[in-house]
Amino acid sequence: MNNRGTGFPRADAEHDFLRARRRQVLSRLAKWLRGEPDDVNIMLPFNEVVDALGYVSERRIGLRVISLDSIVGSVDRGRDFDRRFRPTSGRVRERWERLALAARRGEEIPPIEVYRVGELHFIIDGHHRVSVAHAQGLSTIEAQVIVVRTKLDPSGIRFRGDLIVKDYRRLFLERVPLTGHARASVIVSDPWDYALLGEHVEAWGFRLMQDEGRYCDRASVAQRWFDEEFTPVVGMLRQADMIGTRTDAEAYMWVASERYRLIRTHRWDDEVIEAVRSRKR
Incomplete structure (x- = not known):
């Protein structure tokens, strides 16, 4: 764990959450000052990505250790966290701090569950765990992985706007x-x-x-x-x-x-x- 604690796990977990919220607010402000597009800090919606690329099949490959930076989207929780899985409000605080406290105490944390599309991962279950892992300076996390094959290569997708190009290309290649x-x-x-x-x-x-x-x-x-x-x-x-x-x-x-x-x-x-x-x- 990269973030040092005070020796009081509960207080440290509270500080972890407040630090993550502060970083999210500062990131929004920096984006506004730089005039960046709205989708820069929004996590990618899994269903939109797969629709744009064209679904082919899926298979479960089991437990893997994956990079936190490879997790770019979600199946259904995009409003609670930004692209870096920082909390966007206090709505998730209670559960978030409970998981952070367990991690601070060294308790076993269940693996998350993700879809893998190319090199990208999308959370099915475990948004709070990923957010806590980011906040505590980790670089990897254990995950149950389901690999999804698509008609188009997902490389080149960074932001939500990139899906438009992929969607039109998929339709072109069908014609x-x-x-x-x-x-x-x-x-x-x-x-x-x-x-x-x-x-x-x-x-x-x-x-x-x-x-x-x-x-x-x-x-x-x-x-x-x-x-x-x-x-x-x-x-x-x-x-x-x-x-x-x-x-x-x-x-x-x-x-x-x-x-x-x-x-x-x-x-x-x-x-x-x-x-x-x-x-x-």
Whole structure:
């Protein structure tokens, strides 16, 4: 335990709670002074995260020791604690101090229960225990772990606002089911661009089926669009030094939109690239 005590466990437990509350209030003030978004200090809601990523399956793996810093959210207690599990009011004080006193006395504390999504953990049961562990300077805690598999990789999720990007990307990949390298290559920053890109690929697939006079399923359209349209165009843009600070997909969307606006064509050749380059912003 990193926080030294006075030798009076009950008084120390009370001081632990008051210290945690003070830190939470100061953190809110600092956030306001820095003009940070509202979701910086809000723990991630498990159900929203899994909905955005797409639930696949779950399995219980039993007792593990996990890092307190990996616990970023909760199933249902987001209002009582902030992102660092500091109490947001005096509402939890009685139970909190009881657990802090037990910890100060060296009594056995039951493990918490969590969902694991990637490297992130979400509390099912044990919010007060995690809060006390943080306040007393611990870095790990014992937990019963249930691993949840999702369609999308949860990496990159830090705040609640990041879920919007994941949700739009999941919907895009349902419409355009890319796999492997292709899946990893098509990335945009603005969530709305996934919807626009999905429409673009579907339109491309419709023209492909018209030209060939046969039906292609979504997976076939997605792969052919990547191989026959996206990859060659991105290659031309790289040669023409027209990617800039955009992702490959963002550069592709920009030049495809400009191409049709300028010369009303769906073809790609040097004339198209030069026409777009001349209007490059």
